[in-house]
Amino acid sequence: MVEKGDKAPEFTLKDGEGNLVNLSDFLGKWVILYFYPRDNTSGCTKEACDFTELLPDFKNMDAVVIGVSPDTPESHKKFAQKHDIKVILLSDPEKEVLKAYGAWGKKKNYGREYEGVIRSTFIIDPSGNIAWNWKNVRVRTKRKGQEIKHAQLVRQKLEELASGASVK
Secondary structure, three states, X not given: OOOOOOEOOOOEEEEOOOOEEEHHXXXXXXXXXXXXXXXXXXXXXXXXXXXXXXXXXXXXXXXXXXEEEXXXXXXXXXXXXXXXXXXXXXXXXXXXXHXXXXXXXXXXXXXXXXXXXXXXXXXXXXXXXXXXXXXXXXXXXXXXXXXXEHHHHHHHHHHHHHHOOXXX
């Protein structure tokens, strides 16, 4: 798994239109790279919609948002159209990028162990280094009775990082 300060592993994956997208295409920009299990599931739909809702904020900070899952480009295209998702969705059917970022591995659900996508998010700085990361992400959490969206936490952290504020 890559950690804060590591060089982000380069990749080339297909988007929903079948176009090849390279991480290096975004050098000079902040990149929000999130890994999610599957198109059209409730948590993954909420996450993609939450990032889409905050996309203007991310763009104002010179950031792009990229979601990666093992689903096909065709699945991504339908998912984006159905839910009006505006973030870049990339297909990693061979799970090579998922593995490179430590977002593929053993999971437990209801006592059953299996391999799958470990919901994870990375902030990559304009030089291509990992500036921050979250593992085992919860799309929505409650704090003091209030629902907090993971995408909001990512936006807040990017604001800190982009402004050069001290990061805890």
